[in-house]
Amino acid sequence: MTSSTSYTSKAILVLIAGLVFLSGCSATRKEVTESPSTLPHTIFKKSLYDLPIAVLPVENLSGNTAPLKNIRKTLIESLKARRFKVLEEELLEEFMARHRLRYIGGIDGTTAKAFREETGAGSVLITSLELYDDSTQPKIALISRLVSLNASPVILWMDSVGLAGDDAPGFLDLGLIENPVVLRNKALRSLSVSLAGSLSEKGDRDSAEEKRKKFRPKIAFRSPAFVPEARHTVAVIPFFNESLRKYAGEIMQLHMVQEMAKVENIKVIEPGVVRKELLAFRIIMEDGISLAQADIAWEALNADLLLTGKVMDYQDYQGADGAPVVDFSLLVMERKGREVGWASKSYNKGTDGVWFFDMGRGRTASAMASEMARIVRGMMWK
Amino acid sequence: MTGEDAVTTKNILAVLLLLCVGACAGSVKFRDPNMDFGSIQKVAVLPFTNLTRDEKASDRVRDVYMNMLMATGGLYLLPPGEVARGISRAQLADRTAPSEEEIKRLGGVLGVDAVMTGVVKEYGEVRSGSVSSNLVSLSLQMFEVKTGKVVWSASSTKGGVSTMDRLFGGGGKPMNIVTEEAVIDLINKLYK
Numbered sequence: 232m233t234s235s236t237s238y239t240s241k242a243i244l245v246l247i248a249g250l251v252f253l254s255g256c257s258a259t260r261k262e263v264t265e266s267p268s269t270l271p272h273t274i275f276k277k278s279l280y281d282l283p284i285a286v287l288p289v290e291n292l293s294g295n296t297a298p299l300k301n302i303r304k305t306l307i308e309s310l311k312a313r314r315f316k317v318l319e320e321e322l323l324e325e326f327m328a329r330h331r332l333r334y335i336g337g338i339d340g341t342t343a344k345a346f347r348e349e350t351g352a353g354s355v356l357i358t359s360l361e362l363y364d365d366s367t368q369p370k371i372a373l374i375s376r377l378v379s380l381n382a383s384p385v386i387l388w389m390d391s392v393g394l395a396g397d398d399a400p401g402f403l404d405l406g407l408i409e410n411p412v413v414l415r416n417k418a419l420r421s422l423s424v425s426l427a428g429s430l431s432e433k434g435d436r437d438s439a440e441e442k443r444k445k446f447r448p449k450i451a452f453r454s455p456a457f458v459p460e461a462r463h464t465v466a467v468i469p470f471f472n473e474s475l476r477k478y479a480g481e482i483m484q485l486h487m488v489q490e491m492a493k494v495e496n497i498k499v500i501e502p503g504v505v506r507k508e509l510l511a512f513r514i515i516m517e518d519g520i521s522l523a524q525a526d527i528a529w530e531a532l533n534a535d536l537l538l539t540g541k542v543m544d545y546q547d548y549q550g551a552d553g554a555p556v557v558d559f560s561l562l563v564m565e566r567k568g569r570e571v572g573w574a575s576k577s578y579n580k581g582t583d584g585v586w587f588f589d590m591g592r593g594r595t596a597s598a599m600a601s602e603m604a605r606i607v608r609g610m611m612w613k
Numbered sequence: 614m615t616g617e618d619a620v621t622t623k624n625i626l627a628v629l630l631l632l633c634v635g636a637c638a639g640s641v642k643f644r645d646p647n648m649d650f651g652s653i654q655k656v657a658v659l660p661f662t663n664l665t666r667d668e669k670a671s672d673r674v675r676d677v678y679m680n681m682l683m684a685t686g687g688l689y690l691l692p693p694g695e696v697a698r699g700i701s702r703a704q705l706a707d708r709t710a711p712s713e714e715e716i717k718r719l720g721g722v723l724g725v726d727a728v729m730t731g732v733v734k735e736y737g738e739v740r741s742g743s744v745s746s747n748l749v750s751l752s753l754q755m756f757e758v759k760t761g762k763v764v765w766s767a768s769s770t771k772g773g774v775s776t777m778d779r780l781f782g783g784g785g786k787p788m789n790i791v792t793e794e795a796v797i798d799l800i801n802k803l804y805k
Contacts (some may be wrong), residue, residue, distance in 0.1 A: 449793070450677070452684040473672055517701070518660075519694030541693070543673055558789070560676050562692055571692060576680040578789050 242429035256335040274391035282353025283316040284377065285323055285346060290336040290359040293372075294477035298365035304371075305416055306358065309423040318352045326350050336481070337503020340382045347380035354379050354387060357503075358422075360480050361597050362393070365481050368551040369411035370395045371418045372597030374485045376492075377426060384501040389489045390425040392418045395595030399553060445584040447600070448561075448575035448605045457565060457610045462496045466534040470559060471519050472540045476596075479545035483559055486600045487538055490608035497612075500532055508532055525564055535566040544578070547596045561607060573611050578604045631797035640750075641731065644800050645764040653726045657691045657699060657719065658682075661731035661751070662709040670736035671709075674751055677789070678731070678796050685800060691723060699723040720758025727764070727785075728756045741774040746785025748772040749795045756802075768804040771795040 285584055286307050289299045307317050312397040326332070326349055329341060338346070346352055354377050357605055362372035376389035394417060395406040408414045467488045472480035484502060491499045508531040514524045522541055544558035558578035581593035593599040658710050664673035675693075683690050691699075702706045703719040709730060711719060716728050735750035752768030772791035777783075785791075 286678070402740055450678065450680040450684050452686070465729070473669060518697035521694040523698065523700035524694065541676060543676060544668070550772055560680055564692065571683070574680055574683050576677060580787075605792070 233597060237482040243459040254491050256353075256363075282314070282349065283318040284310065284603070285326075285350065285355045285380075286310070286316040286354040287323075287335045287355060290357070292336075292359050292361050292482055293363045297360055297577050299360065301577075302360065302419065303358070303414060305419045306356075306375075306423070310356075310426070313423055313427040315483060317422075318350055318563060322350045324468040334503070334506070337501060337506055338378055338384055339501075339503050339507040340384060343378070343380045343384045343502075344382045347427065348457075352380055359485060361391075362547055362595060364547070364549060365411035366550055367409055369408065369414045369597055370398050371411070371414055371545065372595050373377075373418055373422060374489065376485075376489070376595075377423050378501055378503075384504060386492045386499055386501055387490070388426055388429045389404075389492050390422060391489055391597060391601050392421045393595035393599075393601065394418050394421075395594035398594055410474050423434065428509055443602065443606065446577070446579060446602045448607055448610065449604075450574075451575040452573065453572075453611060454570060454572045455563075455565070456568055456570065459495065463536045464532075464534045465502045465536045466528060466532045467490050467491060467502065467537055468505060468509070468520060470539060474542050474545045474558075476542075476545040476547075479542040480544065482601065483540065483542050483604075486597075486604040487540075487561070489601070489607075490604045491538065493610050494608065497536075500534060503540075505532060516580070519562070520564070522564075522569055525566075525569070529566045536572070537564045537566075541566070543594055545600070555593055555599055556580050557596050557600045557603060559600075559603075563611070575610075577607060579603060617699070622802045634785055640766045642765070643766040645762075650765075653688065653757075654728055655691070656682075656755075657687050657696045657723050657725045658693075658697065658728045658729045658731075659697045659711070660709050661733050664732060664734050665737050666674075666714045668732070669735045674736065674749070674792055674796070675731065676714040677792050678705075678753075678799070680792070680801060681796050682693040685804075688802065691725060695723065706713050711756075714759040716759060722779040726758055728758060730754050735770070736792075739773055741779070744774050744782060746772060746774045746776050747788045749788075749791050751795060751799070753799055765803060767799055767801070769795045771798065 232476060279288060289303050291297055291299055326346060330345060332342065335357070337357060343355070344353065350442060356375060356377050358373060358375040360373055362370055364370040372391070372393035374389075374391040377384045377387045379387055394414055396414055408417070413560045415537055467484050468481040470483040488499055488502055490499060508528065512527050514520075514527060516524065519541065520528070520537065525537055529535065536559070540559055540561040542559045544556045546556040548555060559572065560576040562571060563573035564570070579593070579599055581599065585592045626662070635762050649654035651706045656674060679690055679693070682688060699719055703715060703722045705711050705715050705719065711728070717727055731751055731753040732753045735748050736739050737747065738745050739748045748770070749772055750768070750770040753766065755765040756762065757764045771794040772785060774785070778785055
C-alpha cells in the first residue's frame with residue numbers, strides 16, 4: 232500500500248467516524264426536543280416572563296409560628312428583581328375570596344383554569360415553609376414549585392432549600408449567620424435564582440444520580456416487572472406519618488414530587504390535584520393505601536404509578552447542638568399488575584459519616600431528606 | 614473405674630449437656646417438617662405486638678422486617694394498607710394475635726398463602742453498670758392460611774452490652790443497625 236492510498240483511506244475513515252458522531256448528536260438532540268415531557272415545559276417557560284406569576288400565601292408546614300407574610304414579601308421582591316412579573320395583590324385576593332380558596336399547598340385543575348381566565352396569570356408559585364427557627368442559631372427550610380394554570384396543571388419548576396446559620400462557619404466563625412432575617416433572605420434568594428436558572432438553556436431537568444453512599448436506602452426491592460424506562464404518570468400520595476413531627480407526611484411527599492419531576496420520562500401529577508381526588512373519593516388511609524383505594528386513585532388521577540410511604544422519624548434540632556434524623560420507607564405501586572414495583576427504606580442522621588471537624592454534617596432534616604430522595608430516585612430510575 | 618471417677622465423669626457429662634442446651638437456646642426455631650415452604654408466595658405481615666415502653670417500636674421493627682423480607686425477592690408481601698383493610702374486613706378481635714379461624718378468614722379476604730405475626734419484646738437502651746447499649750428482641754410466627762396452624766416460628770435477640778463495650782465503653786450500635794441484624798437473623802432462620 233502506497234502512502235497516498237493509506238492517507239485517502241484514513242481520511243475516509245475519519246469522515247465516516249465524523250458522520251456517525253454527528254448523526255448520533257442530532258439523534259440525541261431530536262430525542263430531547265421531541266420528548267413529550269419537555270415540550271410543554273419549553274412552551275410554558277417561554278411565556279413565564281410575559282405572563283404574571285401568582286404568588287400564593289406561604290403554607291406553614293413547620294408546626295410553629297413564622298413570619299409568613301414577610302417571607303412572601305421578600306420572595307416577591309426577589310422574583311421582581313429577576314424580571315418576573317408578579318400578579319397584583321388585589322387581583323389575587325379578590326380571586327381567592329371569590330373562590331373561597333383556603334388550601335394554599337396545591338392547586339387543582341378547575342381552580343387553575345379559573346385562575347388563568349379571571350386573573351390572566353400564567354402560573355402559580357406555591358411555597359411551603361418546612362422549618363423556621365429564629366433562635367441564635369437560625370434555621371429555615373422551604374419547598375417551592377411553579378405550576379402552570381390550565382385544566383391539567385403541570386409542575387414547571389420545583390426546588391427546596393434547607394439552611395442553618397452554622398452551615399459554613401468558616402475561619403473564626405466569620406461565616407456564622409446569627410440573624411434569622413439574613414438567613415431567610417439567603418434562602419429566598421436561592422429559590423428565585425434557581426427559578427430563573429431553570430429558564431436558561433441549561434434547563435432544570437437532572438437525571439444524574441449523586442454518588443453519596445451514606446444517603447443510599449439501606450434496604451431496597453425492585454420488582455422484575457417494574458420497567459423504569461417506560462413512560463409513567465406518577466401520583467405521589469402524602470406519606471403515612473408515624474413520626475412526632477407534624478406534617479412530616481406532607482413534607483416527604485413534596486420532597487419526592489420534587490425529585491420525580493426531574494425524571495424525563497415521567498409526568499408527576501400536581502399534589503393539589505391528588506389531594507382533591509383523594510378528598511372527593513373520601514380516601515382515608517389507615518396504615519397506608521389499600522389496593523381498593525389504589526384502584527380508585529389510579530382511575531381518578533389517570534396515573535399508572537402510585538408513590539407513597541411511611542415516615543418513621545423527621546426531626547430537626549433547636550439551637551447549636553444536635554443532629555437531624557430522617558427515617559422513611561417508600562412504596563411504589565404499579566397499576567399494571569396491582570403490585571409493589573419498588574420498596575425501600577432510608578434512614579440517616581446528621582452526624583452519619585462525620586469524622587473530622589463536623590465536615591459533611593447535616594444540619595437540617597430538609598437538606599437530608601432532599602438528598603435521600605434524590606438518591607432513591609436515582610436508584611429507581613437507573 | 615472407682616466410684617469417685619464415675620461421679621467425676623457424670624459431672625463432666627452434665628456440664629457438657631448444659632453447655633449444649635445453652636448453645637441451643639441462642640437459636641430458638643420451629644419449622645414444620647411437613648410444610649412445603651416453596652408453595653408460599655404471597656404473605657401478609659400483621660402489625661406486631663408491642664411489649665416495650667416505646668410506643669412505635671412494633672411499627673419500626675415491622676417496617677424494617679417487611680422491607681427486608683421483600684428485598685430477598687423470595688416472597689411477595691402485601692402493602693401495609695391492604696393488610697389493614699383485610700384486618701378490618703375480616704373483623705379480627707385482636708389484630709396482632711388472630712385465632713386459627715381468623716387466620717383462615719383473613720387469608721380468604723387477602724388472598725395470601727400465609728400470615729405472619731410478631732412480638733417485639735425488647736427495643737431500646739439497656740444498661741449494665743455505667744455502660745449502655747441498644748437491644749432488640751423479637752419473635753415471629755408464620756401461619757399457613759389453609760389450616761390456620763403455625764408452620765414456622767423463630768426468635769432473635771441482638772445488641773446489648775458486650776464484653777468489648779464493658780472493657781472499652783461506647784454506646785453500642787445504633788438502633789436501626791441492631792434491628793436490621795435481628796431481622797436478618799430471622800430471615801436466615803426462615804430460609805435455612
